[in-house]
Structure formats: structure tokens, C-alpha cells
Amino acid sequence: MQRRFERKLIRACLPFFLLIACVAPAAQTEPVVQVDSVLTWSHPAPWFGGFSGVEVNADGTRLIAVSDRGRVVQARMVREEGRLVSLELEKNAPLKGPKGKALSGKAHDAESLARDNTGQLYVSFEHNHRVARLDSENGVTTPLPKHQDFAGFEPNAGMETLAAHPDGRLFTTPESGGPASGPFPLYAFDGNSWAITAEIPRRGPFLPVDADFAEDGTLYLLERTITPLGFRSRIRSFDLTAPALGEETLLTSGPGQYDNLEALSTWQDAAGQTRLTLLSDDNFFVMQRNEVVELILAKPGPGD
Template structure:
């Protein structure tokens, strides 16, 4: 997290090698704050506007307007964009939905209130060079719910066609945190 880079590896459990390619992440490296760089790396839908291109979003590297740096780094529409910062939430992870929108997992922490998380749906058409991407909050939860330091998100389709959202936390080897897996059905209505 302290050395901004996006690299590609050939996955071979029996013979892991160094990355075979470093990708240009387009956001100026000096704009990526220490320990606040890229948290989200996700592929766009292959049949959508970005044709499967790679999209990166930083955790909390802010432009002069207070928006979060992001970029489409592969595909036909490469370029830097930002995500509107909404409250004191930082971006933890994200994934494209089948319709081309992006689902972001955001979290907030304070000693007084503990951890909060939320899911925000970013309109896919706002994910483009020079734009400020934004969208509605779908869910927000605090420590009164069974959450923890949620850091990972995935979107997948169940056998019956239901669109699922999976969230996972990391205990960071702390007795104050735990590993937790949550699943939700994302209703499209």
C-alpha cells in the first residue's frame, strides 16, 4: 500500500514468478497518499462501455475538490476520473454489477463510534475520463449490526439467478477484530 503499483502475475501455485507486466495506473503517483492508495481493482463487464477494462479506485487519495482518485487503466476509454466523497467514508473495495454500475464497499472508523460500513451504487455511465462518479447509498450499518472491519466485496450470480453480494472482514491479527463473511441478495427493484 505504500508503493503504488498495479502489476499482473501468472498464477501458478507451484512456480510463482515476479510480475510479467506493470500497468500504467494513470493517476499521478504523487497524488496517491501514503497508505491511502488503490484499494479497488476490478474488471468492467466485457460487453459494457469499458469492454472488460481494468478500473482502479483509491481508498482516500483526494483531488483539490475532495473527491477520490480513480482511473480506467485498460480498455477503449482509458482515463482518470474521481468518485464523489460522501461523508467520512473511505473506499475499501468494489465490483462491477451486470448492468455496468459499480458497487463500492465503503467504511468509516472512529474511536467513539467504532466501524461503519456502507454499500454505494455508482452509476456506470459516470465512470469515464474527467467525470465525478456518484450514486445512491444502498445500505449503511454500524456496530449495532453484526459487522466488523469489512474489507472485501464480490458480486456473483446464484444458480437461481439471484444477484449476490459477498462481504468479508479481516481480523488483522487483532483480538479486537474477527474474520466475518456476509452475504446479501441485491434486489434490482
């Protein structure tokens, strides 16, 4: 339902999107984040698009992404002096169930991707809310145990986030959260079962759409809201061991500044800089694009 609402809103606001495309909005980026590259990733195949989850490898040369139409893709990240300039599609496969049959209908709606400290990939799905191990080479998924709360998540507002902590635990939070004014529950999987370990404060109209952990255990949360003038994105960071979770807002974009950013992966480059690679979900709609945005977290200066 919410996906249809998003598409209807996009079409209704089409004249505003065109205006925004012609007049770029002023950035609302806090000084701790630098925008390093923004590009559009395209491919003629009809299945290409709808990317909602991404993982970048340790040296930023390749990525794996999943789409909400049940596809896993692998691509080479082409860089010039460290800056991302293009992506080259290398492999793709339909997502499949444990017995190797391609997922279909609402069962194939993949929303997030995570890689643990052993290299194992995991994917989350909404509608039929679940998390599964993923073999990126053949697309086979093997479901993990569920928490009892998962069955109560809204049909199209479930586990849009999935992140692997350096200690091996998986974390997820639903897009819908609890009450409209309440926090978002953060679930952790210890290899056997899920449990709520924290609550992410709700700030304004933004909803969680992806998350990832850095090597130091910092959780980066990508959020989104929709306005008549276009999508807005926000990135917050959290320290799960700190009082009040050490919450910090790193970026808040203006309406239409970026497309429908739904996927986030964090990694560290050769210079020791933390980078955030973001992908947008184009909803397979002609007026949207599969946008790739790469950010660099500025290092604190002396005295900061």
C-alpha cells in the same frame, strides 16, 4: 501510518467494542439489500488473515482472496440451500514478483483483487502503488504500466479498490482521494494506459476500500469509516453512463455491526439474484475477526 493509527484506535476503543459485541446495534440497512449470511472464517496458520481483496466465481462455490501480508488463498464456499455456511481453505501461496521471488516488506501489501472477462486476475498494492496481473496458482505478479498520479498517493491510502468492467477495462480509486472535501478520482486502464474517467462523490467520513462491477456494468463501491464504537460500512452503486453516475446508497451499517469489511465481490446466483460477498480485514488483532458477509440485492417490485 494509517494502519498503525487504525490499530491504536482499535485498542483505545476496546471497551466499546466489547460492549458492542454484547449488545448488537440496530441495523441501518436500506430495503434493497437483504443480509443472507454472516460467519467467521478461521484457520490456525500464522499467515492467515488480513484479507483485503476477494473474487467469487460465477456459481458462488469458490473464492480467491489476497491479504495485506502478501498471500493469495483459494477456498471452497460451502452452501446449504444456497446460503453460505462455511469456507474450506484449499490452496495458498505467497505473492511473488515477476521473477518468482516472494514479495516482502511494504511491497507485499495487497489491497484488492479483480477478475476480467477472460478470467485473468489482477491485484492492487499500496505503499508501492501499482496494479499487477496475478497467477493465483503460484502467486506470481506482473506489474502493469502506472499512471503518474500513483506516485503521489499516500503510503497506506492508495489503491484499495480494483474492479474489472464487463468490457475488460480495469478501474481503481485511491482511498485517500483528492482534497478532504473533494471527490475520489476513478482511474480506468484500457490495456495500454490509465486515465481518469469519472469522479466519485465524497459523502461524509466514509472512504473507498473495494469495488466490483456486476454483469450489467453497475459499479458497487464498498466504503468504511472508523468510530469510537466500531467500524461502519457503506455500499453505494453507480451507473457510469448515467447523469450524476446514477448514485444509490444500498447499505449503511451501524457502528460495530460488522467487522472491518475491506473486500467485495459481486456475482449472480442461479435464481438470478445479485449477491455481494464481503470479507473483513482482522489486522491480525485478537479482538477482530475474519468475517464473511453475504448480501442479496432485492429485486424491485411492480411499480418500482
